[in-house]
Amino acid sequence: MLAFVIAIHREAERIIAHYRLNKDMRPHPFAIYRNESVCLIESGVGKLSAASASTYLLTLLDESREDILLINFGCCAASSTEFPIGHLSVAAKISDDDSHRDYYSDIARTLTAHISLSELVCVSTPFRGAVTSSDSICSENIMIYDMESSGFCHAASKFLQTHQYLCIKVVTDYGLSSNLDLGILDRALQISFPKFIALIEQLALCPYVSEVPAESALLPMLTEIADKLKLTHQMQRTLKLEVRKALLEKRSAQNVLSRHLHAAIVNPLERRVILNAIIDELRSEKPI
Numbered sequence: 001m002l003a004f005v006i007a008i009h010r011e012a013e014r015i016i017a018h019y020r021l022n023k024d025m026r027p028h029p030f031a032i033y034r035n036e037s038v039c040l041i042e043s044g045v046g047k048l049s050a051a052s053a054s055t056y057l058l059t060l061l062d063e064s065r066e067d068i069l070l071i072n073f074g075c076c077a078a079s080s081t082e083f084p085i086g087h088l089s090v091a092a093k094i095s096d097d098d099s100h101r102d103y104y105s106d107i108a109r110t111l112t113a114h115i116s117l118s119e120l121v122c123v124s125t126p127f128r129g130a131v132t133s134s135d136s137i138c139s140e141n142i143m144i145y146d147m148e149s150s151g152f153c154h155a156a157s158k159f160l161q162t163h164q165y166l167c168i169k170v171v172t173d174y175g176l177s178s179n180l181d182l183g184i185l186d187r188a189l190q191i192s193f194p195k196f197i198a199l200i201e202q203l204a205l206c207p208y209v210s211e212v213p214a215e216s217a218l219l220p221m222l223t224e225i226a227d228k229l230k231l232t233h234q235m236q237r238t239l240k241l242e243v244r245k246a247l248l249e250k251r252s253a254q255n256v257l258s259r260h261l262h263a264a265i266v267n268p269l270e271r272r273v274i275l276n277a278i279i280d281e282l283r284s285e286k287p288i
Contacts, residue, residue, distance in 0.1 A: 047151030086191030091120035122150035
């Protein structure tokens with residue numbers, strides 16, 4: 001199942017037309033369009049709206065969750081005019097400007113060189129000016145800004161694996177000083193749409209198998225720690241995701257895990273304390 005979470009109808013209408021989606025006329029808190037293999041929900045603007053709509057859609061699609069590819073598509077601002085109006089970019093890293101929480105896409109790194117990878121910053125109000133980042137993970141150092149992506153990622157990460165959701169954005173401005181011109185928005189969407197559809201078709205034809213270099217080698221250590229700490233299924237999933245993030249940021253997860261191989265617990269409180277300590281060390285470990 002291909003599913004889209006999109007803020008406003010203007011951003012969604014070309015996708016609705018391309019896939020010949022019909023509006024679901026049953027009562028829903030969000031507008032939903034679908035056919036047998038594609039579903040689209042219009043979330044409204046903002047992180048909370050995106051998180052709510054993503055959660056609602058994934059709950060509706062519960063039976064086929066393992067087969068879902070969830071896409072957040074929409075407009076964004078760029079920090080530099082080097083990237084023209086209509087420039088299409090895929091977010092390899094999504095950072096929440098308020099919580100400073102980061103999300104990563106495994107699938108973004110498998111795409112062809114014809115699509116630029118970006119660091120996407122999710123803000124609570126329209127982007128007003130450039131902010132530079134000294135630790136961007138993208139070689140092109142493209143900085144783009146939106147208002148939905150971190151809410152979308154937060155919700156998606158509760159239901160899906162990191163290779164099942166992706167943010168794709170199109171540049172429409174460089175920092176709003178007033179309301180966005182709808183003519184410019186429409187032109188940007190029109191320019192980017194053929195490339196966007198080609199990308200979606202590429203993703204559909206080449207299902208991604210989630211794998212991060214060196215991750216499989218750490219599975220025995222993760223299993224041993226999970227057994228000794230008696231971690232719940234959710235705790236194991238949390239730890240595995242933190243290990244994956246560390247590997248994506250080129251941090252030595254193996255060093256951290258090896259320091260905790262002999263950890264033991266007496267009560268559930270100690271389990272949580274040790275797990276939090278491992279996560280803190282994974283996040284603070286210096287890149288190799």
